[in-house]
Amino acid sequence: MSEEKERQKPRISRRQFLTYTLAGTAGFLGSTMLYPMVRFAVDPMLKKGAASEFVDVAAVDEITTTPKSFQVNVKVVDGWYKPEEGQTLTAWVMKQDNGEILALSPICKHLGCTVTWEGSPEHSNEFFCFCHNGRYTKEGINVPGTPPNAPLDEYETKIENGRLLLGPIKKRGV
Amino acid sequence: MIRKMYDWLDQRLDITPIWRDVADHEVPEHVNPAHHFSAFIYCFGGLTFFVIVIQFLSGMFLSLYYVPDIKHAHASVEYLQNEIAFGSIVRGMHHWGASVAIVMLFLHTLRVFFTGAYKHPREFNWVVGMLLFFVVLGLGFTGYLLPWDNKAYFATKVGIEIAASVPFVGEHIATFLQGGDMVGATTLTRFFALHVFFLPGALLALLGAHFILIRRQGISGPL
Numbered sequence: 523m524s525e526e527k528e529r530q531k532p533r534i535s536r537r538q539f540l541t542y543t544l545a546g547t548a549g550f551l552g553s554t555m556l557y558p559m560v561r562f563a564v565d566p567m568l569k570k571g572a573a574s575e576f577v578d579v580a581a582v583d584e585i586t587t588t589p590k591s592f593q594v595n596v597k598v599v600d601g602w603y604k605p606e607e608g609q610t611l612t613a614w615v616m617k618q619d620n621g622e623i624l625a626l627s628p629i630c631k632h633l634g635c636t637v638t639w640e641g642s643p644e645h646s647n648e649f650f651c652f653c654h655n656g657r658y659t660k661e662g663i664n665v666p667g668t669p670p671n672a673p674l675d676e677y678e679t680k681i682e683n684g685r686l687l688l689g690p691i692k693k694r695g696v
Numbered sequence: 697m698i699r700k701m702y703d704w705l706d707q708r709l710d711i712t713p714i715w716r717d718v719a720d721h722e723v724p725e726h727v728n729p730a731h732h733f734s735a736f737i738y739c740f741g742g743l744t745f746f747v748i749v750i751q752f753l754s755g756m757f758l759s760l761y762y763v764p765d766i767k768h769a770h771a772s773v774e775y776l777q778n779e780i781a782f783g784s785i786v787r788g789m790h791h792w793g794a795s796v797a798i799v800m801l802f803l804h805t806l807r808v809f810f811t812g813a814y815k816h817p818r819e820f821n822w823v824v825g826m827l828l829f830f831v832v833l834g835l836g837f838t839g840y841l842l843p844w845d846n847k848a849y850f851a852t853k854v855g856i857e858i859a860a861s862v863p864f865v866g867e868h869i870a871t872f873l874q875g876g877d878m879v880g881a882t883t884l885t886r887f888f889a890l891h892v893f894f895l896p897g898a899l900l901a902l903l904g905a906h907f908i909l910i911r912r913q914g915i916s917g918p919l
Contacts, residue, residue, distance in 0.1 A: 555750065558782035558789075559757040565781045601761070602768060602775035 572599065576680050576687040579613065585623055585686065589616040589639045589649075589660065592625075594688055613677050613688055614639055614649070616660070625677040626662045627691050632669040649674065662694065721911070726918035737811075738915075740804035745903070747797040751835075754790040755892065762842065764888035766881045769844035794836055801832055813916040821909040828902045831895055838891040844884060852879050852887070 534542075579592045591612050598609040614626040614637075628636045630651040637658065641650030648665065649658035657665040662674035678689035706712050725731045727738040761776035761783075763769060777783040805825065808814055814822035841852045856879065860870035875882030 555753075558785040559753060562757055562776075562780055562782045562786045563760055568781070601779075602771035 574690045576678075576689040579615070579625075579686050579688050582623070582681055582684050582686050585615050585617050587617050587619075589614040589626070591615075591628070591639070612636070614662075615686070618661070623679050623681070623686060624661065625679050625686075625688055627675040627677060629675065630656050630670060631664065631672040631674060632656045637674065724915055724918075727915055737803075737807045740800055740807055744797060744800040744804050747793050747800055748832075748899070748903070750789060751793050751797060752896065754786050754793065755896075757786050758790055759892060764842065764884050766844065766884055769842065769884060773843045790839075794839060797832060798836060801829060805829065811916065811919060815916075818909070818913055818916060821906060821913065824902055824906050824909065828899070828906060831899050831902060835891060835895045835899070838887040838895065841884065841887045842891065849879060852883065 574596060577594050577596060579594055584590075592615050594611045594613060595608040596611055598605065612628045614628060616624055618624050626649075628638070628649075630637050630653065632651065632654055635651050635653035635656075637649040637651045637656070639649055640646055641652060642648075642655075642657075645657055647660060649660075649662065650656070651670070654669045656670040657668045658670065658674055659665065662676065664670040664673055673694040675691045675693055677691055680687040680689060727735050729735045729739070758776065761772055761780065763772045773787070777787050808822065808825065837852075837855055841848045856870050856873050859873060860866040862869055871877070873883070873886070874880075875886040
């Protein structure tokens with residue numbers, strides 16, 4: 523008798539069943555509406571950046587042991603905005619003691635301001651960032667005790683027919 | 697678990713009475729399509745609201761990429777439609793939804809008219825509804841310019857020319873709408889501001905009034 527009752531007892535009430543079905547259907551319909559919009563909004567996160575090419579900067583002869591800034595024009599695609607003149611990047615280029623060429627990015631590793639060679643009269647023979655007094659040695663190594671916690675990034679370099687070409691920016695020591 | 701989360705909130709915020717006020721009300725038999733199929737005509741108001749919700753959402757998402765400037769407006773629309781995932785879907789929702797909203801709004805108006813639902817004591821809600829109709833038409837008119845293509849430009853030219861034909865004040869209306877002497881940069885920013893700030897604000901306020909009145913006065917009786 524009691525066993526019979528047990529078997530007839532519904533595991534899920536009619537009300538619950540209806541609630542789940544209606545909520546499920548509504549959720550499905552709502553998500554088909556929201557999915558395209560959310561995917562549309564997050565698209566920039568899922569897009570891969572374009573690889574940059576090597577650009578001619580200067581003759582190798584022009585490069586001295588003192589860092590000198592060179593302007594490089596690179597093509598940029600900024601959404602629907604594609605400036606014909608491209609974007610100007612700066613590189614601090616020098617010949618190292620071992621004869622190799624080092625081209626540093628001027629973007630400070632602290633919070634992204636722009637560093638300049640001997641930018642502060644108080645710190646000669648150093649790169650200086652005016653935002654928070656970040657300092658780097660001539661090789662772009664951050665001076666301990668100043669805000670930056672990593673060396674300046676460098677451009678990949680290539681020499682062709684006596685000309686210096688700069689490529690993508692990479693982290694130091696990689 | 698959802699039940700528990702709801703109870704936790706309800707205990708603190710007492711949301712059940714609010715929820716009851718908003719959603720838990722009787723639907724008379726004569727407006728329930730489950731009883732009389734022909735009662736589906738009573739759904740047009742709700743459908744209009746549903747489409748307007750979609751317009752709000754898709755419009756908000758479109759504004760992530762759109763820029764109201766004569767040099768870049770068209771390029772940004774082209775970009776968001778062709779370069780961004782689901783761009784044509786989201787823009788399509790807004791584009792087609794705009795037409796569907798006006799169709800639904802019109803069908804709703806016809807239903808209210810032919811069932812005589814606008815009569816005493818609901819005259820004022822008819823007036824609010826008419827204001828809503830003009831706001832939605834305004835949204836359609838201002839939104840049409842934003843892609844800044846030939847169709848948009850000349851449609852706005854024609855619209856403003858028609859507005860300019862109003863006796864005495866026509867020229868002033870045209871200058872106000874254009875924000876200057878011609879359909880150009882100032883017109884585009886102006887229409888954008890109207891389309892995304894002023895008119896949606898008015899729309900929300902009027903919708904609120906429309907819904908408060910219908911709840912207060914109830915749905916009109918059967919024919």
